[in-house]
Amino acid sequence: MPSVVSPQDCLQDDAPAAQLRRAEPCLWLNPHRQSIPAARQAVAGDHISLDDTEKAAARFVRFAPLLESVFPELQATGGVIESPLLPASSLHAAAGLAAGQGALWIKADHRLPVAGSIKARGGIHEVLELAERLALQHGLLTPRSGADDYRALANPAARAVFARYTVAVGSTGNLGLSIGVAASALGFHAVVHMSADAKEWKKQRLRQRGVQVVEHAGDYEGAVAAGRAQAAQDPFSHFVDDERSLSLLLGYSAAALHLRQQLQDAGIAVDAQHPLFVYLPCGVGGAPAGITFGLRQVLGAHVHCFFAEPVQSPCFMVQMMAGQGAHPSVYDWGLTNRTEADGLAVPRASLPAAELMEPLLAGCFTVCDDTLFRQLVQVLDATGERIEPSAAAGLSGPGFLTGTETGRTWLHAQGLWPHLAQATHLVWTTGGLYVPPEAYARFEERGRALG
Numbered sequence: 001m002p003s004v005v006s007p008q009d010c011l012q013d014d015a016p017a018a019q020l021r022r023a024e025p026c027l028w029l030n031p032h033r034q035s036i037p038a039a040r041q042a043v044a045g046d047h048i049s050l051d052d053t054e055k056a057a058a059r060f061v062r063f064a065p066l067l068e069s070v071f072p073e074l075q076a077t078g079g080v081i082e083s084p085l086l087p088a089s090s091l092h093a094a095a096g097l098a099a100g101q102g103a104l105w106i107k108a109d110h111r112l113p114v115a116g117s118i119k120a121r122g123g124i125h126e127v128l129e130l131a132e133r134l135a136l137q138h139g140l141l142t143p144r145s146g147a148d149d150y151r152a153l154a155n156p157a158a159r160a161v162f163a164r165y166t167v168a169v170g171s172t173g174n175l176g177l178s179i180g181v182a183a184s185a186l187g188f189h190a191v192v193h194m195s196a197d198a199k200e201w202k203k204q205r206l207r208q209r210g211v212q213v214v215e216h217a218g219d220y221e222g223a224v225a226a227g228r229a230q231a232a233q234d235p236f237s238h239f240v241d242d243e244r245s246l247s248l249l250l251g252y253s254a255a256a257l258h259l260r261q262q263l264q265d266a267g268i269a270v271d272a273q274h275p276l277f278v279y280l281p282c283g284v285g286g287a288p289a290g291i292t293f294g295l296r297q298v299l300g301a302h303v304h305c306f307f308a309e310p311v312q313s314p315c316f317m318v319q320m321m322a323g324q325g326a327h328p329s330v331y332d333w334g335l336t337n338r339t340e341a342d343g344l345a346v347p348r349a350s351l352p353a354a355e356l357m358e359p360l361l362a363g364c365f366t367v368c369d370d371t372l373f374r375q376l377v378q379v380l381d382a383t384g385e386r387i388e389p390s391a392a393a394g395l396s397g398p399g400f401l402t403g404t405e406t407g408r409t410w411l412h413a414q415g416l417w418p419h420l421a422q423a424t425h426l427v428w429t430t431g432g433l434y435v436p437p438e439a440y441a442r443f444e445e446r447g448r449a450l451g
């Protein structure tokens with residue numbers, strides 16, 4: 001097998017399951033996707049709708065003045081944590097798009113302030129929801145008044161209340177950064193349980209902000225389980241559960257409302273003649289599932305979301321193939337869960353995320369680490385943007401759809417092929433802002449060595 005494998009190298013006559021087992025890049029298409037999404041979706045014994053996404057977005061708006069006051073980097077945006085939508089025509093070849101196959105854009109979550117990754121959206125939302133609940137319980141905000149100035153939550157009285165509580169999380173790195181930085185900025189005691197693959201600089205960044213970092217020798221699942229067990233013994237501890245939390249999921253979903261506005265502002269139509277393809281890097285699945293839920297609610301039948309995973313950590317793909325009632329891990333498939341894409345190094349998918357995605361997701365594909373490094377350099381050279389390896393995973397998506405037999409057959413079957421020239425391909429780049437220069441230089445060196 002060549003060291004760099006592109007989607008076009010996939011063995012077309014082979015079922016994705018066989019390719020998956022051999023850790024070769026492959027594309028899986030969801031036979032259960034429903035064209036028109038239900039207004040209310042079942043998830044973890046609950047139901048969620050666009051109303052819940054709008055409530056999450058409204059919470060971000062209520063907290064914006066407070067966020068602006070505690071994070072100097074948010075002064076320019078008035079406390080709004082959002083990322084730009086960037087045209088990326090210079091990356092067409094790198095993404096495997098030929099002329100006449102649509103326009104390429106980047107949703108630049110690698111630039112998201114405060115936490116530097118897609119995990120900022122959900123993580124900060126859950127911390128804000130907790131802070132709001134405690135503030136209401138302790139009379140720091142007035143129920144249903146709508147007139148409260150949330151900057152009051154930075155006062156000593158509010159901070160003294162928050163300081164009594166611990167916010168804990170288990171993470172491969174980026175969710176830990178998001179929760180740790182947000183929770184400690186509001187005055188909570190923050191504890192982050194990190195898996196062995198978490199990068200050293202992420203631990204250092206947290207410690208510098210007064211966050212307690214607990215290092216675990218095992219993988220992501222072990223770090224989450226340890227954090228969950230420890231928090232369960234303390235009634236003043238709130239555990240942010242990356243595998244199960246609805247608050248996280250809805251925080252991510254709020255991105256869809258902002259993206260709808262960005263698409264309108266950029267003059268990008270999304271309708272039957274102008275399909276939108278979105279490619280989202282996937283770890284446990286919460287972030288891409290939340291965004292997909294929001295996008296399907298606001299854009300309906302004409303948005304097609306795909307999750308991108310490392311060839312050794314395709315936990316969401318194996319979960320979607322197995323269906324509800326099963327909960328396989330990538331180890332069951334003989335895979336190692338070893339990848340330089342630390343944010344995606346997850347052996348078993350979130351069950352609520354998988355349940356939510358069953359009728360909504362278009363498909364999943366897998367990518368080799370070498371491809372991630374090569375594309376990270378292509379993004380740098382073509383756009384000047386600095387992304388981390390996990391964030392490059394989506395860039396293989398357009399090539400899978402348009403450059404493989406499986407992808408093309410699906411496009412024809414869905415009636416999308418005739419509209420490809422007017423399509424938009426949106427690659428979600430999910431992390432990178434705070435990667436230290438020396439760590440980025442090593443990524444770049446590895447990508448350039450691959451040619």
Ligand SMILES: Cc1ncc(COP(=O)(O)O)c(C=O)c1O
Pocket residue numbers: 117118119172173174175281282283284285286287288342343344346388390391430431432
């Ligand atoms: C950079 C980056 N991209 C994507 C993801 C995927 O998010 P999730 O684990 O919720 O699927 C992560 C998760 O940490 C990440 O750090």
